[in-house]
Amino acid sequence: MKNEKDIATRSWIIYSLLCVLGLAIMGKIFSIQFIKDEKWARKAKNFTYVVKDINPTRGQIFSADGSLLATSVPEYDVYWDTRSEAIDEDFFREKLDSMALRFTQVFGDKSKREYKRFLEQAYTEGHRYKLIKRNLDYHKLDELRNFPFIRNGRFESGFIIEKEEVRTKPFGKLASRTIGINRDAGSVGIELAYDRELSGVKGQRLEEKIAGGIWRPMSDDYIVEPKEGMDIISSIDVHLQDVATHALERQLTKHDAEWGTVVLMEVETGYIKAISNLTKDDEYGGYNEVFNLAIAQSNEPGSTFKLISLMAALDDGHIELTDSVETGKGLVYFHGIPMKDSNYDKGGNGKITVEEVFELSSNVGTAKLISKAYGANPQKFLDKLFRMGVHNPLGISIKGETTPKIYSKAGDGNWSGISLTQMSIGYELQQTPLQTLAYYNAIANNGKLVKPLFVQGMRESGGRMKEVKPVVLRESICSEETAEQCKKMLEGVVENGTAENAFNNNRYTVAGKTGTAKINAGGQYLDTRYRASFVGYFPTDNPRYSCIVMVSEPNLGIYYGSSISAPVFKELADKIYATRFDLAEEMPDSTDYSRIPVSKSGSQKELSSVFAALEIPTDMKAKSDWVTTSTKEDKVELTDRSIPQNLVPNVKGMGLQDALFLLESKGLEVKVVGSGTVKKQSIVPGARASNFKTIIIELS
Helix, strand or coil: CHHHHHHHHHHHHHHHHHHHHHHHHHHHHHHHHHHCHHHHHHHHHCCCEEEEEECCCCCCEECCCCCEEEEEEEEEEEEECCCCCCCCHHHHHHHHHHHHHHHHHHHCCCCHHHHHHHHHHHHHHCCCCEEEEEEECHHHHHHHHCCCCHHHCHHHHCEEEEEEEEEECCCCCCCHHHHCECCCCCCEHHHHHCHHHHHCECEEEEEEEEHHHEEEECCCCCCECCECCCEEEECCCHHHHHHHHHHHHHHHHHCCCCEEEEEEEECCCCEEEEEEEEEECCCCCCEECCCCHHHHCCECCHHHHHHHHHHHHHHCCCCCCCCEEECCCCEEEECCEEEECCCHHHCCCCEEEHHHHHHCCCHHHHHHHHHHHHCCCHHHHHHHHHHHCCCCCCCCCCCCCCCCECCCCCCCCCCCCCHHHHHHCCCCCEECHHHHHHHHHHHHCCCCEECCECEEEEECCCCCCEECCCCEEECCCCCHHHHHHHHHHHHHHHHCCCCCCCCCCCCCCCEEEEEEEEEEECCEEEEEEEEEEEEEEECCCCCCEEEEEEEECCCCCCCCHHHHCHHHHHHHHHHHHHHCHHHHCCCCCCCCCCCCCCCCEEEHHHHHHHHHHCCCCEEECCCCCEEEEEECCCCEEEEECCCCCCECCCCCCEEHHHHHHHHHHCCCEEEEECCCEEEEECCCCCCEHHHCCEEEEEEC
16 A cells, blocks of 8 residues: 555656656747747857758740840859868879869960969868859850869869859840849849749758858759749840831931830730830930830820820710811910910911811810810810720839829819810820820720730740730720721821821821920920820721830921831831731732842851842841841841850741751751741740750741
């Protein structure tokens, strides 16, 4: 009995001690986790091993035609751990001479003696992370790996290679602001809009801390393999982009303008095929892409807004195209403030129809028509604009779009007695050039307003493309009848109105509107500062493309949209008709077709020889070995074709011989279907060549 009591007592003592111990352990865990975190954080910083995140290769950005617009080019830094345990000192001494010689032969920045002394000193001093070379490209790195001693591998030589991705744009400033910048402090453009898709998934690697607080990878293997970012297929056509940029730059230079922008959009889909934003560089001269003017530069649109004003009145049944309005001598006063037509000093236009008001861009006629329709109740005009969605931003994927500035209520803010008439001709409100274009595109699209898109799709490396489909913002901004009336007015501007001489002898038809807006500076509109615009679409019977061109502050005395902006529009349209055979079939039979033969793309050297032998004029804009050819009326234009390292090249438009050479040089087995010029390739340009063995090319 006594023994049983002793056993029970001891059991309770042991149990109590275990409980106390358990509570102590729980308390310690709690203390480590929640109370002494700073202390353990300090200890963790001194720990010699840690798992670190490794950034994956960022996805690439391509044009719609397969050209590479933005890519991450690998650069390599080389370090040497002279205390790596596997280094054989005798072997190092034996190979030191030949290693120093190879450094001199390949890099040429030091003599053999200097390299030998440099390596010997690093080894003697026992450096754990000595910088040997920085920013090597892949080819130089490949040579380095074959140097004596170094070729024995990382552990036996101690040489450590670290890769860093450097973002580059092969086409320079072409659409530079729209493609964007990838940086820690403020990314922009497509790089920002699709950053999550481009970034991929981070990997993990074990690194160790060595002298000097430096972390180095413990091996070339990953704990978690980083996953490459997706490639983005933009809607940009690099050839049209090239034409847009250079045509705009020529006009800006010719007229000494401050800035200009041009946007080309597919009518049905909203895909942006070309966009250029150029601003005068006062410090270095010329023009550069520094700001996305098309999406962020909000302006008073001036006469291009007359389409929306008259559209509202037509749709509400206040006017018909055949109605007449007395414009007199082109000068009228609203609440004591004068409004003039551009020809008021020549006697004005007198009595004209609504259609002629638009064709001649009469300020007086437009203001009188809108005043008669909505003067008794201006709020109805504002409400109509809101129902059309004019006050809304387009919601584009690229950041920075400015919201339109339009009165929501008559009488609010700076509203005055002349606000209605001023708004009717495009003043006292603001839109971006892209927002203006969207509404002209809607008329070309039979009233359907679509969102402008800068990306057509995205894909994982070597995978199928996930399409970015068109987005309809409004099924209709007006009735079908009103849309047809607007089309008729826009065609009349080019046939009989302010743009009558801008598209002479065309092989296609254009509908559009000129705009010449005075610039408000400090509350005053100056007769010396203007913005010139032309916006429209083509061809008129089956619209495929819409386009806006805006040039701000030409300084040489010419400031009308028909003279400054329309030529850029025309050059873009000419380029499309010279290269799009489906559109060329719509040309009238009387067209004088170009006598310049169509050429395949390929080797610059060989093509130049052929053109010279045939005495065919060329416009050489290319500096690389491989070129894309573009046949114009009186010459063949040659532009650079990017052939990136380790990636599948774009061989569309090339002959079989050139295509085989390029593809086989990437290690690909080529299967050929058909004959002639390469029409299709089974692997999308820009995919990693090492991921594939065979490619099929289709010729026609």
